[in-house]
Amino acid sequence: MECRSISRRQFLMRASAAAGAALLPQSPAWPAAPTKGTHADVVTLGKCGVKATRLGFGTGSNGGRVQRDLGQDAFTELFHHAFDKGIRYVDTADNYKTHGMVAQAIKGLPRQELFILSKMPWRKAGVSDKPLASIERYLKELGTDYLDCLLIHCATVNDWHEQLKDLMAAFDEAKKKGMIRAKGVSCHGLPGLTRATLVDWVDVHLVRVNHKALHMDGATDKWTEPGDYDACMREIRAMHDKGRGVLGMKIIGNGDFTDPEDREKSIRHTMACGCVDAVTIGFKSKQEIDEAIARINGALA
DSSP states (O other), X not given: OOOOOOOHHHHHHHHHHXXXXXXXXXXXXXXXXXXXXXXXXXXXXXXXXXXXXXXXXXXXXXXXXHHHTTOHHHHHHHHHHHHHTTOOEEEOOTTTTOHHHHXXXXXXXXXXXXXXXXXXXXXXXXXXXXXXXXXXXXXXXXXXXXXXXXXXXXXXXXXXXXXXXXXXXXXXXXXXXTSBSOEEEEESSHHHHHHHHXXXXXXXXXXXXXXXXXXXXXXXXXXXXXXXXXXXXXXXXXXXXXXXXXXXXXXXXXXXXXXXXXXXXXXXXXXXXXXXXXXXXXXSSHHHHHHHHHHHHHHHO
């Protein structure tokens, strides 16, 4: 090996540079380097093996009212615009009252290309107390033989896994019967979220995430409370590390990011964090779809 001598001046310069580097602030844990790709990439959701496009079409803005107010024709046209752009993931829920609208929008489209996710409320008489019958209703309303993913909707307490044993068992049965392909939970509040990380029953998590922690999970399930960014991201990372599928929501802060710079920062943050497989955004116009696609693709480039 060649050994080169250096002058005292060179030695001091290098030592000074090294010391200066040591004093620089350490890089934050979030976000990590992005993975190259596009919004239309088909990604695998953890160990369950179910696949979805990286960008999903959300139908739950303000509880679904925004999408319902479009009317069926405009909604169908909007969804077809998203489909033509490569989006195959659609997010709906019993509470949104958009199952029928989705069914009309996907009619005639190749079912095997779609990832259809719905959610079951866990405190609704006649629904969560009769889960298999409710799942059969969902399938009829959506005009499909199976759901790609079904979630327990809005778990808020730390012992939800104890309170919902019967519901979870029904999801397991539905999965065995081929009515659903994957199961999981969405949470509101850190008590429910931290428990979800520990529950191995979960295949897929739907989590709230953005760069400002707006409407992310806080100490309780209160909608208006500040989100705890660090605690949420620790849980999301742990979920992902356990091989769960992780889907992000509230990327646009529930529509509150009216400043384009915030939308850009939020999308770049989520694409780069390394622990969110795909995201759903509630759309009401073609312009919003096109903007989200451009921002995601720019972040991934």
